Amino acid sequence: MKRRSALALLGTVLLARPSFAQATRTLVDSAGRKVTLPARIERVFVAGPPASVLTYALARDAMVGWVRTPSPAEKQYLAAPARDLPEIGRLTGRGDTVSLERLVAAKPDMILDFGSTSDTFVSLANRVQAQTGIPYALIDGRFASTSPSLKLAAEMLGRVERGAALAAYAEAAFAQVDNALTRVPADKRPRVYLARGSEGLETGSRGSINTEIIERAGATNVAEGLGGSSNIANASLEQIIAWQPDIVVTLDRGFFDNVGSKPGWDQVRAVANKRVYLAPSLPWGWIDAPPSLNRLIGLRWLLSTFYPAEANLDLKAETKKFYELFYGVNVTDDQLARLLGGKAN
Structure with missing residues (x-):
């Protein structure tokens, strides 16, 4: 499905949001956009493959599905029950394949993307968010930004301690490289x-x-x-x-x-x-x-x-x-x- 037609259809397949008031919080994503999120995130729709890895590592219990079903060989290195989640398609990257009906039916608390924060991705996030009412956050996927991006995503997902542990690993990995390179x-x-x-x-x-x-x-x-x-x-x-x-x-x-x-x-x-x-x-x-x-x-x-x-x-x-x-x-x-x-x- 072409991006333009996909977004047009989104206007006719709006997510039914609860009518009662919910506690929310507003955070700023990596693109400088204010994103208002539920106080508790229980269901996350990943926009593309990089976001699926990020969300799996931080909050695999909250994933609603994979952009592509993992192969049997890949599943051997993934934890149950997340490894057996259904395929839901993708919003970003080569050949957006997400079923709009499935996006709506999944009733995610948020959509998470990890990668580019260029104007193209900001425009997509803003349109999808406006037409569905689903908060859509962009997290900087540059390698050098791994640690702060992990902490920001973890805050959005309500997994702050988990994010701190993974960010510490990232910082140690970069430090080890820098230390070794002083001798080369x-x-x-x-x-x-x-x-x-x-x-x-x-x-x-x-x-x-x-x-x-x-x-x-x-x-x-x-x-x-x-x-x-x-x-x-x-x-x-x-x-x-x-x-x-x-x-x-x-x-x-x-x-x-x-x-x-x-x-x-x-x-x-x-x-x-x-x-x-x-x-x-x-x-x-x-x-x-x-x-x-x-x-x-x-x-x-x-x-x-x-x-x-x-x-x-x-x-x-x-x-x-x-x-x-x-x-x-x-x-x-x-x-x-x-x-x-x-x-x-």
């Missing part, structure tokens, strides 16, 4: 290419939300000027050969398994030196896919991958800690082996 001279930091898709030719330009984690880990993203700072774009193999990355990080198992035999890729330094790494991806990607709180464990994985001596990190123990704290699951040794199996290829 600038000329020793790797030049990295992020390979997405089965051919490895989809990537994120320098400054993109999809690659900012690589830059935060002290590396240089070799892809520059490909479709703007906020877009996924395509690169040619010729460009990648010209960039000559020291390391290739990929999100795709097929590409990882076959890159050595793909014509021309042997001319890429990282491939020739067997420095291609498969980022873990369950239940969500550690680099992006989506760009949300899942990147916090990805940051430590990158740190350990780029600078193993300086990081001095027990990645298995750190992974177990993260999955228990953020996802509410105790990862087994077999699950750890599956997660961390993408060694240099």
